[in-house]
Amino acid sequence: MKAANAVAKILKKEGVEFLIGYPVNQIIEAAAEEDIRTIIVRQERVGLHMADAVSRVSSGQRIGVFAMQHGPGTENAFGGVAQAFGDSVPIVVLPGGYPRKILNITPNFSSLLNFQHVTKWCEQVILPDSVPDAMRRAFTQVKNGRPRPVLVEIPVDVMRAEVPDDFVYTPAPRLRVGPDPQAVSKVAEALVAAQRPVIYAGQGVHYAQAWKQLRALAELLEAPVTTSLQGKSAFPETHPLSLGSGGRSISKQLHHFLNNADVIFGIGCSFTTTNYGVAMPKGKRLIHATLDAEDINKDVTAELALLGDAALTLEALLVEVKDRLKGKPRGRLGAVTSEIAKLKQEWLAQWMPRLTQKTAPLSPYRVIWDLMHTVDVANTIITHDAGSPRDQISPFWEPTEPLTYIGWGKTTQLGYGLGLAMGAKLAHPDKLCVNFWGDAAIGFTGMDFETAVRERIPILSILSNNFSMAIELKVMKAATEKYRSTDISGNYADFAKALGGYGERVSQPDDIVPAIRRAVAKTREGVPALLEFITEKAEDFSMFA
Ligand SMILES: Cc1ncc(C[n+]2csc(CCOP(=O)(O)OP(=O)(O)O)c2C)c(N)n1
Numbered sequence: 001m002k003a004a005n006a007v008a009k010i011l012k013k014e015g016v017e018f019l020i021g022y023p024v025n026q027i028i029e030a031a032a033e034e035d036i037r038t039i040i041v042r043q044e045r046v047g048l049h050m051a052d053a054v055s056r057v058s059s060g061q062r063i064g065v066f067a068m069q070h071g072p073g074t075e076n077a078f079g080g081v082a083q084a085f086g087d088s089v090p091i092v093v094l095p096g097g098y099p100r101k102i103l104n105i106t107p108n109f110s111s112l113l114n115f116q117h118v119t120k121w122c123e124q125v126i127l128p129d130s131v132p133d134a135m136r137r138a139f140t141q142v143k144n145g146r147p148r149p150v151l152v153e154i155p156v157d158v159m160r161a162e163v164p165d166d167f168v169y170t171p172a173p174r175l176r177v178g179p180d181p182q183a184v185s186k187v188a189e190a191l192v193a194a195q196r197p198v199i200y201a202g203q204g205v206h207y208a209q210a211w212k213q214l215r216a217l218a219e220l221l222e223a224p225v226t227t228s229l230q231g232k233s234a235f236p237e238t239h240p241l242s243l244g245s246g247g248r249s250i251s252k253q254l255h256h257f258l259n260n261a262d263v264i265f266g267i268g269c270s271f272t273t274t275n276y277g278v279a280m281p282k283g284k285r286l287i288h289a290t291l292d293a294e295d296i297n298k299d300v301t302a303e304l305a306l307l308g309d310a311a312l313t314l315e316a317l318l319v320e321v322k323d324r325l326k327g328k329p330r331g332r333l334g335a336v337t338s339e340i341a342k343l344k345q346e347w348l349a350q351w352m353p354r355l356t357q358k359t360a361p362l363s364p365y366r367v368i369w370d371l372m373h374t375v376d377v378a379n380t381i382i383t384h385d386a387g388s389p390r391d392q393i394s395p396f397w398e399p400t401e402p403l404t405y406i407g408w409g410k411t412t413q414l415g416y417g418l419g420l421a422m423g424a425k426l427a428h429p430d431k432l433c434v435n436f437w438g439d440a441a442i443g444f445t446g447m448d449f450e451t452a453v454r455e456r457i458p459i460l461s462i463l464s465n466n467f468s469m470a471i472e473l474k475v476m477k478a479a480t481e482k483y484r485s486t487d488i489s490g491n492y493a494d495f496a497k498a499l500g501g502y503g504e505r506v507s508q509p510d511d512i513v514p515a516i517r518r519a520v521a522k523t524r525e526g527v528p529a530l531l532e533f534i535t536e537k538a539e540d541f542s543m544f545a
């Protein structure tokens, strides 16, 4: 058989249900022959974002796969792979390569050379017979260790070359590594001794599906829990021990508890320094549990550390902590939860005028608040975008179920949210999948709303249209005043309709909820919907100096 067909057979064996791609790449046709649904996007970046979400919302149990052509397709895909690398998402990328006689000859784009720094595994296949080996290596890497993209570049003439029909392919295993028992004892001791511990959960908890264990440890220690943006929804934010998630903007209770903590225990997180994550206050004792030694002592110094899968780590800690507590509760639950509740109430009271504001143009906070109180949050997967929408929604959206919020921001490409919502919908057709974005963000990837229509991926897109790059106003004062450099324009409800979807422009506060209901109903009929809310150029965020 041809090498491209061998790849498709391997994808099938690996349980891949859809191949997202953009022509020309022979694997697309070969996948269709294998009854793997092929989904064609409008540009490579969005397809990668979709594959990314498939992996994210399934804890990497399903791996998103994307294929594109050599040269332009591969060049244009760079952003999508880089975003997945930045946010540590396991995807398989299958670019074509230039024919072998001009492969790696200037000016031809080489995936092997150019994707080295945004993948954890990057291979170029020269011999047709090696295609199954390369795929085995790629799937083994993507299913194990730190989640990150892998890439196999197959030159077009190799794709067409014959490989033996009788190759044997066994799906790659998923292997877990557990922490050093002696280190676990030390950490358990430190956690039990801590007076004001805070647990900081990253997306490692999602990938290990360790939500129950996280909750058990928090309840056992009577310790409050926050998450990174990527880890958001790893702990129910309606739980009395929840501080809400980290991010650029955060809740008052999170700010207060982090600053007053004696020990911060990071589980399944990188503690990476980023604008879109809460910075750990100076002078705290940090305990760092993660899968990847690369992150230990990278941006913060860890007093103690554990290496291993988050579920195995938490399970080991639960045994040791229980052993030390000997059935006696710490006795601080009431005090801790009432302190959280008091701060939360103060914080919400401060924001309530914005969250319920009755003005036009609309307060984006009102849109978020009404959305959260209109949809079924437990059965909704929502993501933000770059720009103000992320910083507006992340502190206020309260996920109750795991993997119902896709948070991101190690790199923050405008327009990422649309593909994420579409990928989430592919993986969970039963859930309402929403992206909340601004009018600059839609400028990057908006055309792929047509993909949602054509491929029957009925997402709900919530657009905050303030006719501006509002988040840049403060840093572009002269450019705005002299040249209107932050102004942008468009009628995106009409745009959605023109592409065959449902579109509605909403400018009055009383229309927000009815419009959301109509749009959700449309998604249930299989029609993607875009609600364009005409919003103010808000510049207030829940940020603490
Ligand atoms: C690809 C890319 N280029 C540039 C940026 C920098 N950036 C972040 S937000 C933003 C403007 C956001 O405007 P909009 O989406 O309209 O949201 P608003 O702040 O107006 O609500 C820019 C230019 C980015 N995040 N991604």
Ligand SMILES: [Mg+2]
Residues within 6 Å of the ligand: 438, 439, 440, 464, 465, 466, 467, 468, 469, 470
């Ligand atoms: Mg805007």
